[in-house]
Amino acid sequence: MTKKLTDTERADALSTLPLWSPVQGRDAISRSIRFKDFNAAFGFMSRVALMAEKLDHHPEWSNVYNRVEIILSTHDAGGLSERDIALARFIDAAAASA
Amino acid sequence: MTKKLTDTERADALSTLPLWSPVQGRDAISRSIRFKDFNAAFGFMSRVALMAEKLDHHPEWSNVYNRVEIILSTHDAGGLSERDIALARFIDAAAASA
Numbered sequence: 001m002t003k004k005l006t007d008t009e010r011a012d013a014l015s016t017l018p019l020w021s022p023v024q025g026r027d028a029i030s031r032s033i034r035f036k037d038f039n040a041a042f043g044f045m046s047r048v049a050l051m052a053e054k055l056d057h058h059p060e061w062s063n064v065y066n067r068v069e070i071i072l073s074t075h076d077a078g079g080l081s082e083r084d085i086a087l088a089r090f091i092d093a094a095a096a097s098a
Numbered sequence: 099m100t101k102k103l104t105d106t107e108r109a110d111a112l113s114t115l116p117l118w119s120p121v122q123g124r125d126a127i128s129r130s131i132r133f134k135d136f137n138a139a140f141g142f143m144s145r146v147a148l149m150a151e152k153l154d155h156h157p158e159w160s161n162v163y164n165r166v167e168i169i170l171s172t173h174d175a176g177g178l179s180e181r182d183i184a185l186a187r188f189i190d191a192a193a194a195s196a
Binding site for chain 2: 038042045060064065
């Protein structure tokens with residue numbers, strides 16, 4: 001079972017992830033990313049999918065053409081855990097190199 | 099520019115796509131599909147993404163672990179067109195073989 005971050009751990013981690021926002025009404029974070037086109041958006045999603053399987057931790061996400069909206073939360077921890085932070089960091093790196 | 103289906107064309111096409119539902123408040127159709135796991139869900143999404151690029155017609159879709167929700171509509175036609183029907187048929191075939 002993955003542990004939920006403490007308030008301090010959460011604040012520290014989120015201060016290093018400025019592109020992510022808290023989700024209203026849920027202990028979760030979200031980021032919206034716009035790519036050049038569908039090819040770039042789905043290429044990015046494929047990289048994130050491979051990492052999600054490796055981490056055994058999956059995003060909630062949607063895609064419309066060149067836009068991808070991502071929500072991260074850890075269901076069995078009832079909120080944000082280290083796995084969300086790890087996946088968010090990978091997502092930021094993958095989006096930056098797209 | 100892709101032509102919007104007439105009411106008759108639309109009714110005829112949808113009668114052959116029983117797994118799709120009209121979207122409230124939009125001229126669009128949706129289908130929700132549950133797979134065995136994320137691997138199967140994203141494998142399916144990858145097949146649909148390749149076909150979407152080939153058809154130059156893209157779904158609006160979301161994924162949470164083993165579930166995929168898909169909405170089809172043709173923006174520049176202002177509603178359902180033959181391209182939505184073609185993509186819906188491919189999606190049904192891909193989901194059936196997943």
